[in-house]
Amino acid sequence: MTKVNNRKVIDRFSFRELKANRKMNFVIILSIVLTCILFTALASIGGSLINGTQQETMRQVGVDRMAGLKFVLPEDYEKVRSDSATRDVVYRIIVGDAVNNEFRNFSVEINYAGDEDTAISQFCDPTTGRLPEGYDEIAVSTLVLDALGLPHELGTVVPIILNVDGEVSEHEFKLCGYWKGEKVAMAQECWVSKAFADKYAPTLTERFNTLEHPVYAGYWQVDFNYTNSWDIEGKTDALISRLYDNRENAPDVGINWAYTTSSVDGDMIMGCIMMVLVIFAAGYLIIYNVFYINISANIRSYGLLKTIGTTSKQIRRMVRTQAVAYCAAGIPLGLIIGVFSGKFLFQAIAASMIVYSTASYTINAKLLAMICLASAAFTFLTVMISCRKPCRIAGSVSPIEALRYNETNIHTKKREKKTRKVSSLSVARNNMLRSRKKTVIVVLSLTLGMVLVNTLFTVLKGIDMDKYVRSLIVGDFVIMHDKVSRNGDQNAMITPDQLEYLNTIDGVREVSPIYFRSGKLSFHDEPLVRLKTLCDQYADTDKYGSLANAKENNSIPTDIYGITDDVLNVLEPTEGKIDPTKWQSGKYAIVNTYYLDAEDEKGELLYSVGDTLTLSSMKGMDEDISKDFEVMALCEMPYAICTQSYYLFGGQVIIPESAYLEMTDNRNAMSVMMNADENRFDDVDTQIRYMTDRSDSQVIVKSKQTYLDEFSDLIKMIKLVGGTLSGILALIGILNFVNAVVTGIISRKRELAMMNAVGMTSSQLKKMLMWESIHYAALTATGTFIIGFLLDNVILKNITEDLIFYTYQLTFMPILICVTVLLLLSAVIPNIAYRLICRESVVDRLREN
Amino acid sequence: MEVLKTEALTKIYGEGESKVTALDNANLSVRQGEFAAIVGTSGSGKSTLLHMLGGLDRPTSGKVYVEGKDIFTLKDEALTIFRRRKIGFVFQSFNLVPTLNVYENIVFPIQLDGNDVDDKFVNEVIGTLGLADMQNRLPNQLSGGQQQRAAIARALATKPAIILADEPTGNLDSKTSQDVLSLLKVTGQKFSQTIVMITHNEAIAQMTDRIIRIEDGHIIKGGEPND
Numbered sequence A: 001m002t003k004v005n006n007r008k009v010i011d012r013f014s015f016r017e018l019k020a021n022r023k024m025n026f027v028i029i030l031s032i033v034l035t036c037i038l039f040t041a042l043a044s045i046g047g048s049l050i051n052g053t054q055q056e057t058m059r060q061v062g063v064d065r066m067a068g069l070k071f072v073l074p075e076d077y078e079k080v081r082s083d084s085a086t087r088d089v090v091y092r093i094i095v096g097d098a099v100n101n102e103f104r105n106f107s108v109e110i111n112y113a114g115d116e117d118t119a120i121s122q123f124c125d126p127t128t129g130r131l132p133e134g135y136d137e138i139a140v141s142t143l144v145l146d147a148l149g150l151p152h153e154l155g156t157v158v159p160i161i162l163n164v165d166g167e168v169s170e171h172e173f174k175l176c177g178y179w180k181g182e183k184v185a186m187a188q189e190c191w192v193s194k195a196f197a198d199k200y201a202p203t204l205t206e207r208f209n210t211l212e213h214p215v216y217a218g219y220w221q222v223d224f225n226y227t228n229s230w231d232i233e234g235k236t237d238a239l240i241s242r243l244y245d246n247r248e249n250a251p252d253v254g255i256n257w258a259y260t261t262s263s264v265d266g267d268m269i270m271g272c273i274m275m276v277l278v279i280f281a282a283g284y285l286i287i288y289n290v291f292y293i294n295i296s297a298n299i300r301s302y303g304l305l306k307t308i309g310t311t312s313k314q315i316r317r318m319v320r321t322q323a324v325a326y327c328a329a330g331i332p333l334g335l336i337i338g339v340f341s342g343k344f345l346f347q348a349i350a351a352s353m354i355v356y357s358t359a360s361y362t363i364n365a366k367l368l369a370m371i372c373l374a375s376a377a378f379t380f381l382t383v384m385i386s387c388r389k390p391c392r393i394a395g396s397v398s399p400i401e402a403l404r405y406n407e408t409n410i411h412t413k414k415r416e417k418k419t420r421k422v423s424s425l426s427v428a429r430n431n432m433l434r435s436r437k438k439t440v441i442v443v444l445s446l447t448l449g450m451v452l453v454n455t456l457f458t459v460l461k462g463i464d465m466d467k468y469v470r471s472l473i474v475g476d477f478v479i480m481h482d483k484v485s486r487n488g489d490q491n492a493m494i495t496p497d498q499l500e501y502l503n504t505i506d507g508v509r510e511v512s513p514i515y516f517r518s519g520k521l522s523f524h525d526e527p528l529v530r531l532k533t534l535c536d537q538y539a540d541t542d543k544y545g546s547l548a549n550a551k552e553n554n555s556i557p558t559d560i561y562g563i564t565d566d567v568l569n570v571l572e573p574t575e576g577k578i579d580p581t582k583w584q585s586g587k588y589a590i591v592n593t594y595y596l597d598a599e600d601e602k603g604e605l606l607y608s609v610g611d612t613l614t615l616s617s618m619k620g621m622d623e624d625i626s627k628d629f630e631v632m633a634l635c636e637m638p639y640a641i642c643t644q645s646y647y648l649f650g651g652q653v654i655i656p657e658s659a660y661l662e663m664t665d666n667r668n669a670m671s672v673m674m675n676a677d678e679n680r681f682d683d684v685d686t687q688i689r690y691m692t693d694r695s696d697s698q699v700i701v702k703s704k705q706t707y708l709d710e711f712s713d714l715i716k717m718i719k720l721v722g723g724t725l726s727g728i729l730a731l732i733g734i735l736n737f738v739n740a741v742v743t744g745i746i747s748r749k750r751e752l753a754m755m756n757a758v759g760m761t762s763s764q765l766k767k768m769l770m771w772e773s774i775h776y777a778a779l780t781a782t783g784t785f786i787i788g789f790l791l792d793n794v795i796l797k798n799i800t801e802d803l804i805f806y807t808y809q810l811t812f813m814p815i816l817i818c819v820t821v822l823l824l825l826s827a828v829i830p831n832i833a834y835r836l837i838c839r840e841s842v843v844d845r846l847r848e849n
Numbered sequence B: 001m002e003v004l005k006t007e008a009l010t011k012i013y014g015e016g017e018s019k020v021t022a023l024d025n026a027n028l029s030v031r032q033g034e035f036a037a038i039v040g041t042s043g044s045g046k047s048t049l050l051h052m053l054g055g056l057d058r059p060t061s062g063k064v065y066v067e068g069k070d071i072f073t074l075k076d077e078a079l080t081i082f083r084r085r086k087i088g089f090v091f092q093s094f095n096l097v098p099t100l101n102v103y104e105n106i107v108f109p110i111q112l113d114g115n116d117v118d119d120k121f122v123n124e125v126i127g128t129l130g131l132a133d134m135q136n137r138l139p140n141q142l143s144g145g146q147q148q149r150a151a152i153a154r155a156l157a158t159k160p161a162i163i164l165a166d167e168p169t170g171n172l173d174s175k176t177s178q179d180v181l182s183l184l185k186v187t188g189q190k191f192s193q194t195i196v197m198i199t200h201n202e203a204i205a206q207m208t209d210r211i212i213r214i215e216d217g218h219i220i221k222g223g224e225p226n227d
Helices: A009-022 A022-061 A074-082 A142-148 A192-200 A232-243 A267-309 A310-350 A366-385 A389-394 A399-406 A424-434 A436-462 A466-470 A482-487 A495-503 A524-537 A548-553 A565-570 A578-585 A657-663 A681-692 A704-746 A751-755 A762-800 A813-837 A842-847 B046-054 B076-086 B102-111 B120-128 B144-157 B173-188 B202-206
Strands: A065-074 A087-098 A106-111 A139-141 A157-164 A168-179 A187-192 A220-225 A251-253 A475-482 A509-522 A555-563 A588-595 A612-619 A626-634 A649-656 A671-676 A697-702 B001-014 B020-031 B033-039 B061-066 B087-090 B161-165 B193-197 B210-215 B218-221
Touching: A022 A267, A022 A366, A022 A704, A065 A074, A074 A087, A074 A232, A087 A192, A106 A192, A139 A142, A139 A157, A142 A157, A142 A168, A142 A187, A187 A424, A232 A251, A232 B033, A267 A310, A267 A366, A267 A389, A267 A704, A310 A366, A310 A389, A310 A704, A424 A762, A424 B218, A436 A704, A436 A762, A436 A813, A466 A495, A466 A704, A475 A681, A475 A762, A495 A509, A495 A578, A495 A671, A495 A681, A495 A762, A509 A565, A509 A649, A509 A657, A524 A548, A524 B144, A548 A555, A548 A649, A555 A612, A555 A657, A565 A578, A565 A671, A588 A612, A588 B161, A612 A649, A626 A657, A649 A657, A671 A681, A697 A704, A704 A762, A704 A813, A751 A762, A751 A813, A751 A842, A762 A813, A813 B193, B001 B046, B020 B046, B020 B218, B033 B046, B033 B173, B033 B202, B046 B061, B046 B161, B046 B193, B076 B087, B087 B144, B102 B120, B102 B144, B120 B144, B120 B173, B144 B161, B144 B173, B173 B193
Parallel strands: A106 A187, A139 A168, A555 A649, A588 A626, B033 B193, B033 B210, B087 B161, B161 B193
Antiparallel strands: A065 A220, A065 A251, A087 A106, A087 A157, A087 A220, A139 A187, A157 A168, A475 A671, A475 A697, A509 A555, A509 A612, A509 A671, A588 A649, A612 A626, B001 B020, B001 B061, B210 B218
């Protein structure tokens, strides 16, 4: 077979055609530029956010390595180092904790930095001075110095009370280096010398998991990287299998959760795919549309080419070559504008949120290159996929048809048309109907864009700060012992003295103590049957014997809460109704039972309303009293005021304060819920903190306001990003509309001239074109309302139903705004476009083929 | 009675070296009921002349009077309205509105004017042109000859002062050309219409009352009515 070298001719012709068609080129390139801007801007915002949060989370976690082995021996370190998959392996040796009273607000760890890079990997490399070498040298963060009230000066004596696995000793170190402490870090690091570590925490030989009583000092913490951060969990799993024949002997591993790709979970992938698809769809719609219209407009010239012997394949190649040329022009421009607008937008976003350091969020050259490359590839792909169908249409054109082509020729099923009175409106309607396919494509693409905008807006609007905060806190303030909040220590209590102080605070509306003690919930009758069924059902998951115990004793351990009426009011029962008068009698209880390994939530409900339960205090605490209560309602104790710790299989029984106080003489409260008078919030806050901030106080306060403040930054950020995204999508939708209208007019230049020639005045023509646009707008609005309603009300509502920070609200605000814009544009665009084509005389336009 | 008259009509395209005088000082007069053919080679300026007679294009200098009215004193919008009331166009490529059926196309200019259709007259026109059976068809379902007949009907429907036909048979085979032209002539006589037609086909031109010859923008013969 002879290979004909005609590529050059085709390519040259493609470019000639391009040059001849400047107006159309502008529209197409503009749409490519827009798509590219969308991708690039989003990628750079997303990139900086992901990278920034990753950096920040790393600082919080305190290490930048991807994974680590915990409490291991030097031999394990060597093993990891010699493995081919790992990189940048570092270790540190655990010495102990600093327990000076000044450090009660944060943890301070004492370690020895084994490798050169250890300190750097932990963000704890001295910026002034160096790491310790001498026995009594220490390097600490400025936060540690500040807490101790010491100057930031090398050589300063640093007093440290060291706790090595329970053995406490006091030391005086000489400061040899310091760095700026990270407030977000979970623990502050103090580096000591090898000599010091050897003395107090000599390297061990016994494996950590064989110890009967765990000690930590002397074990090595080994952190390392892989070549990339994809599926760190899986890689670590494989590593452990490689290094340890027997899994039992394998040390604990830590995965740095700062890496968003550390564990590959389905939801995340789905989310990403959805996001990419949305953007892709937006780009596809606009580009497809433009190409489709462009090819309709040029169909005669394709027909002409065919009559002179151009093959389908060659025509397809021409269109593709043109698409590539458009990309070459549009993508670089899009990238530049995209990167800058992304940067600009990100600055706006960053300004509204509390970032630890903006430095974490800057895009480095490598990331920028990746973003540009990805955006360029993505845009190119979108263009190539978008023009596939139009390519085929151009290629499959029959020469004769094409020469005659005036859009009517596509699939008119009707042979006859009823006669109606002709007006601008009716002609417009006929024009819409004549190429139904085009109308449908335009309307559908506009609709999809609008629906996306609307749904996104609905999602953003539904984010409910109050609902979220309610899940974290009840009332205006919750006061609780630090140990309860941090460790779930159930014996740490708020004393009657403290309660009294709280009661005297000015501006307080109510002070509601929540009393707590552990107890036992005994089953009989119907609930007992349910208990046994549950125990049997999950018998194989019962590793710790809690089910077996429950079955044997007909009881489960339970939290007993005594609450006031104010607290009763904040409870939201899942079953049953709260009756305050009955409640006063003290014979009723509100109950919740749970088995943490259960799959079916209903199966955990052992009680129903009306059942009787027997409550008794645990042995060894107070005297052993038992009392029966009738179940009034089923309800979980709100997390903010409960012990914040759970049994594997247990219950929560809530009874009136009076009934509780009858059971015990202990008047200590576990937590206190407080409400302030309106406008006295800050006042009350100050007074509560007066108590909690005293150095001997171990009571902490959580206020609704702090949660609101914390959350509002996040919300602002989400809204800004989401708003930007929906704004860009709306813009694309609107441009798509403009595009469709303008190209629709330009491509019918001759037809419009002909109508003008037979006596349709410019104003009538403009009116007709306006009606066409209004039809598009109206059809789009209708489509958007219908699809948007279904999508929002059915799908979105269901998805968001269980979210604690979301209250679904149906909204059509964005559609209304967009439709208004579309209608306004319908009035303006046809006018402008028509004026544009009127630059050529009627005669010239009539002559054009 | 003189329906159409031009005075020193001149059209110059371009400037400097690329300057082309498409029409040079053309004087022409057409009487009521005349059927005149403008004949010339391609590029002779006949289309330019016709376009200007119909007010589609404006001259560089000179005047066109239709029923005594100097049409280029009108602004574009008014000129369009004048055109749809006083001038019927028949184009080589038929130029029917693709989304309207035959009947709608025929009455399109009337309805654009917001006037009621004189059904009796229009039906007569449709009948004369043999379009009665295809009134509800869309243009793309008609043959070329049928489309041109519909275009002629459209031109007649407004009872214009003058019908301008630009190579009306240019896209038709010779048999159909003869038919269409006969119809044009017959209907012109029947409705006593003035028709000015461009053609380069001598045989076709011979069927008319008067032949106006044009060469290089000059009317060289037949500018005044035969007496």
